[in-house]
Amino acid sequence: MTSRIAGASGAVVTEKATSPVQRWREQYGSETMPARTEAGIPVAPLYGPEAAAGDYETDLGVPGSPPYTRGVYPTMYSGRAWSIRPLAGFGTVEDTNRRLRLLLAEGATAINTVFDYPTNRGYDSDDEWARSDAGLGGVAVDSVDDMVDLYAGIPLDEVSVSLVLSHPVAAGAILAMYLAAARRRGLDPAQLSGTLQNDFMMETVVLTAPSVLEPDFAFRLSMDVTEYCTRHLPRWHPVSFTGYNYREAGADAVLEVALVVANAVATVQAMRARGLPVDAVARRLSAFFTAGSDLFEEVAKYRAARRVYHEVLTDRFNPVDERSTRLRFHVQTSGSALTAAQPLNNIARAALHGLAAVLGGAQSLHVSAFDEALCVPSETAALTALRTQQILLAETGITRSIDPLAGSYLVEHLTNQIDSRVRETLATIDEMGGLVEAVNLGWVHAQILDGACQATADIDEGRRPVVGVNLSANQAPTAVETFDVPETLPRQRERLTRVRSRRGNAAVTAALHHLDQCVVDGTNTIPALIAAAEAGATLGQCCDVFRTRHGGWRQPLR
Amino acid sequence: MPIRVAIFKPGLDSHYRGALTVTRYLVSRGMEVVYLGNQLPAAAVRAALQEDVDVLGISSLSGNHRESVPAVLAELRAQGGEDIVVILGGIIPDVDRPMLLDAGVRRIFGPGTPLAHIAEKITLLVRERGGSAASVPIGSLS
Numbered sequence: 001m002t003s004r005i006a007g008a009s010g011a012v013v014t015e016k017a018t019s020p021v022q023r024w025r026e027q028y029g030s031e032t033m034p035a036r037t038e039a040g041i042p043v044a045p046l047y048g049p050e051a052a053a054g055d056y057e058t059d060l061g062v063p064g065s066p067p068y069t070r071g072v073y074p075t076m077y078s079g080r081a082w083s084i085r086p087l088a089g090f091g092t093v094e095d096t097n098r099r100l101r102l103l104l105a106e107g108a109t110a111i112n113t114v115f116d117y118p119t120n121r122g123y124d125s126d127d128e129w130a131r132s133d134a135g136l137g138g139v140a141v142d143s144v145d146d147m148v149d150l151y152a153g154i155p156l157d158e159v160s161v162s163l164v165l166s167h168p169v170a171a172g173a174i175l176a177m178y179l180a181a182a183r184r185r186g187l188d189p190a191q192l193s194g195t196l197q198n199d200f201m202m203e204t205v206v207l208t209a210p211s212v213l214e215p216d217f218a219f220r221l222s223m224d225v226t227e228y229c230t231r232h233l234p235r236w237h238p239v240s241f242t243g244y245n246y247r248e249a250g251a252d253a254v255l256e257v258a259l260v261v262a263n264a265v266a267t268v269q270a271m272r273a274r275g276l277p278v279d280a281v282a283r284r285l286s287a288f289f290t291a292g293s294d295l296f297e298e299v300a301k302y303r304a305a306r307r308v309y310h311e312v313l314t315d316r317f318n319p320v321d322e323r324s325t326r327l328r329f330h331v332q333t334s335g336s337a338l339t340a341a342q343p344l345n346n347i348a349r350a351a352l353h354g355l356a357a358v359l360g361g362a363q364s365l366h367v368s369a370f371d372e373a374l375c376v377p378s379e380t381a382a383l384t385a386l387r388t389q390q391i392l393l394a395e396t397g398i399t400r401s402i403d404p405l406a407g408s409y410l411v412e413h414l415t416n417q418i419d420s421r422v423r424e425t426l427a428t429i430d431e432m433g434g435l436v437e438a439v440n441l442g443w444v445h446a447q448i449l450d451g452a453c454q455a456t457a458d459i460d461e462g463r464r465p466v467v468g469v470n471l472s473a474n475q476a477p478t479a480v481e482t483f484d485v486p487e488t489l490p491r492q493r494e495r496l497t498r499v500r501s502r503r504g505n506a507a508v509t510a511a512l513h514h515l516d517q518c519v520v521d522g523t524n525t526i527p528a529l530i531a532a533a534e535a536g537a538t539l540g541q542c543c544d545v546f547r548t549r550h551g552g553w554r555q556p557l558r
Numbered sequence: 559m560p561i562r563v564a565i566f567k568p569g570l571d572s573h574y575r576g577a578l579t580v581t582r583y584l585v586s587r588g589m590e591v592v593y594l595g596n597q598l599p600a601a602a603v604r605a606a607l608q609e610d611v612d613v614l615g616i617s618s619l620s621g622n623h624r625e626s627v628p629a630v631l632a633e634l635r636a637q638g639g640e641d642i643v644v645i646l647g648g649i650i651p652d653v654d655r656p657m658l659l660d661a662g663v664r665r666i667f668g669p670g671t672p673l674a675h676i677a678e679k680i681t682l683l684v685r686e687r688g689g690s691a692a693s694v695p696i697g698s699l700s
Contacts, residue, residue: 117570117620128598132569132625207572210596249575336575340649340669373669375651376621452575453582460672469670482651485621557578557593 021048038294038464039252041417043410052412059307059416063361063402066314068306069415070403071361072326077399081109083364084389085162085330089114089138090376091486092495093150096139099382100154106383107390112330112366113150114138114164115174116488121209122170122543125492129210130540135488137376138164141174142492142538143499147181157187161194162330162364166202166242168221169213173542175225176529195237195286195330196229198222199245200436201263204555205444206245211551215439221525221546223270228526230271230281237286239267240330244290248336250452253297254418257305258425259444260287261312262435268317269434278317282324289362291353292334298353299405300414302329302360307415308422330364331357338372342468343480346370351388358392359405365389371480378483442556449557496538503536511535516545561684564606565615566594568626576647576669577617583673584680599629603637611642612684618648623658631662643683647671 024046032045044051054060061067064074073079086108088099100111116138118130124142125134134140141147151161165174175196179189200218203209213221222239229238241260251259264285271281289305291298309327319325333353338346347370354367367385369377377385393399405411432438439445458464465471511532518528532542563584565577577593584591594605606614614634616627627646634640646658647667655666665679 117572117622121570121572123570129570129596132622132629133571133620136621208567208574208595209570209572373649375649449578449582453579456579456583456673459670460674466670482653555595557574557595 019048019050021046021050037253037297037414038292039254039297039418039421041297041414041421043414047409047413049409051409052407052416054412054416060406066322066325067310068326069303070406072306072328072363076361076402077358078402081393081399082358082362083110083160083330084108084386084393085110085112085160085364085366086382086386086389087112087114087164087332087366088382089116089164091135091488092140092491093146094491095135095486095488097150097152097154099379100151102379103382103386104154104159106386108386110160110162110364111154112162112164115170116140119174119539120165120167120170122167122173122539122546124496124538124540125489126496127540131489134492135485140488140492141177142496142540143536144177144180144184144533145499146495147174147177148184151181156182156185157191161192162240163194163196166197166199166245167207167209168198168200168203168218168225169543169546170539171196171198172221172225172228172526172529173533173539175229176526176533176542177539179530180533189233191235192233193235195240196225197242197288198225198239199242199263201259201439201444202242202245204439204553205448206242206249208555208557211547212553212555213546214550214553215436217546217550219266219270219436223267223274224525226267226271226281227274227276227524230276230284237284239285241285241287243329244288244332246448247290247292248334250448250450250455252451253292253294253301254421254425255447255451256289257301257308257418258422258429259435260289260305261309261422262426262429262438264309265312265316266435268313272317278313278319279321279324282313282317282319283321283326287327287329289329289331289357290334291331291357291360291362293337293349293353295352295356296405296408296411297414297418298356299360300411300418302331302357302362303403303406303411303415304418304422305329306361308419308426312426328363330366331360331362332366333357333368335368335372338368338370339466339468340373341473342475342478343370343374344478345468346372347384347388350385351392354388354392355396355398358398361403371482374480375482376485378481381483442558445556446558499536499538507535508532508537508541511537512541512545515542516549519545519549561589561613561680562609562611563589563591563613563615563680564594564602564609564611565591565617566597566602566605567617568597568599568602568630569620569622570596571618571620571622571648572596573619574617576619577615580615580617580647580673580676584677587677589677589680599626599633600637602630603633603639606634606642607637607639612687613643613645613680614639616644616646616648618646618650621649623648623650624654627658627663628661634662641687643680643687645676645680645683647676
């Protein structure tokens with residue numbers, strides 16, 4: 001048998017029946033230990049050209065051309081660097097505004113605002129459920145006034161703004177507040193560029209809450225956002241499929257990619273049903289992946305994800321616009337791979353994670369701070385993470401040549417392995433009737449929880465070494481100063497009191513009644529949410545409308 | 559009698575990975591464990607009393623432990639549940655630990671704690687309390 005493959009030099013080589021690698025395996029194979037990647041893919045101690053067998057043209061091609069394995073844009077980082085998009089959000093809007101401006105002044109090229117637990121879940125800061133979490137894990141936003149102050153002094157028509165508001169229960173309301181705030185500043189919403197996370201999986205699978213929306217309704221709300229953005233906000237990404245969070249919750253790299261692709265398929269189908277063709281929708285979809293510690297598997301993951309995404313969307317929807325099948329993604333380096341023990345080690349880990357993201361062709365990157373397992377990042381930790389990106393970009397030279405690991409026998413082999421495993425998982429999801437059904441059935445929950453338990457057992461039992469945890473764990477503790485989130489609730493109560501006393505309550509009641517009608521009759525909820533936001537309705541009031549009708553789903557967590 | 563445990567997440571903390579991983583493991587070690595999901599302090603304590611648990615586990619990664627844990631301990635006193643052993647897991651900065659331990663938390667487990675260690679400590683705490691005769695084999699634990 002002969003096969004044509006891409007060698008390390010990029011040139012096509014031809015090999016004979018018994019390769020030197022096969023002879024090496026016969027001679028030395030028995031002296032090596034069997035190994036697997038984090039996702040369980042077997043890895044041989046040596047690969048040769050046969051491992052990367054395939055057709056260069058159809059499997060790899062050049063960047064910017066199908067199947068996009070080597071990158072979604074023709075020139076990638078040799079044309080333009082990735083967006084340095086650090087994540088920030090804590091306390092009140094004043095606290096976070098200061099941090100955002102600091103990061104922009106220090107070299108960030110885009111911003112990424114994370115909202116606190118109550119905001120993501122659609123509760124006002126002074127709700128009894130919310131009080132102990134106000135300002136934690138992100139910034140507290142309850143009204144349009146908060147949104148205006150959050151971005152004070154930041155040119156929203158120039159800077160791309162990612163809103164890490166993941167739960168559909170609140171995603172539409174937060175987008176509505178963002179649009180209303182931009183209008184108040186005299187900006188045309190059509191000029192705004194950015195991303196809303198808006199993934200129904202966050203509501204129903206990845207995270208938990210007191211009152212979870214039914215999957216069908218959570219998905220419908222996320223599709224309201226997607227439809228509205230597709231029709232009215234040409235520069236906005238209405239959804240970012242949160243592969244990162246699937247993984248952090250327990251999925252492996254294969255499941256992370258499969259769920260993202262399945263989610264994109266469900267989205268395009270839903271938009272078709274609303275009269276929007278694939279080309280109108282798909283070019284604005286985006287994804288969000290993690291970068292974990294298994295370096296080559298992670299690089300292969302991004303490459304395989306682009307190829308599978310392109311091929312699946314092409315096969316199922318037959319788009320005309322080339323942009324429709326390009327998988328563009330943001331990467332956040334893994335938080336769960338960072339350790340509370342010996343926290344300074346996390347600087348090295350996060351740098352290696354960031355390296356994987358860049359070698360894999362990410363469009364935008366957040367490197368996690370070394371104190372992530374201890375607290376909300378301190379200013380020092382946040383700046384060190386930002387500098388890590390700058391070191392990768394400016395000092396290492398890894399951006400000179402596009403997709404630099406292409407042609408690596410190992411990386412091409414892993415790319416093919418992940419590709420075929422993702423397709424198997426997609427077939428399983430299809431058999432269940434698609435992703436929303438797979439969630440309804442509890443299949444996704446079970447996969448993720450099984451993965452989480454396995455990973456913990458692997459670390460506890462020493463099969464997965466983690467320095468400082470099950471290896472070299474006896475070092476004297478290093479004291480790291482932990483960051484204290486400024487007290488948020490009293491200040492947020494004042495802001496809420498101001499909003500509630502200034503607004504016209506009759507107008508708010510009417511707007512919420514109209515929102516409820518939209519929920520019942522199936523009308524897109526975004527115009528009603530914008531009207532409610534402009535009337536002064538708070539986030540919690542809007543989201544209570546949804547919870548009253550469709551809350552209380554029991555997540556199948558076992 | 560197997561040891562009975564209830565585990566919940568206070569307030570709006572939404573990361574269930576740790577709580578569910580611990581739940582599954584303790585069940586595999588022969589304990590009876592009920593996962594209560596997100597709860598406010600009063601309701602969590604009511605459920606713990608209804609379930610007649612030996613141990614109430616609080617899982618908090620959001621930082622809400624400063625408010626929620628003292629509130630849970632106060633509810634236990636108010637509702638007559640002082641006998642219940644309270645343990646805490648999640649992201650709990652060192653600086654907060656003395657306050658929580660003084661207030662009545664018996665044990666705090668941070669990220670990376672081996673599950674076997676958690677099971678062993680629970681068994682010992684329940685034994686010390688003189689409650690159920692623990693049937694969980696601990697001989698195999700380090």
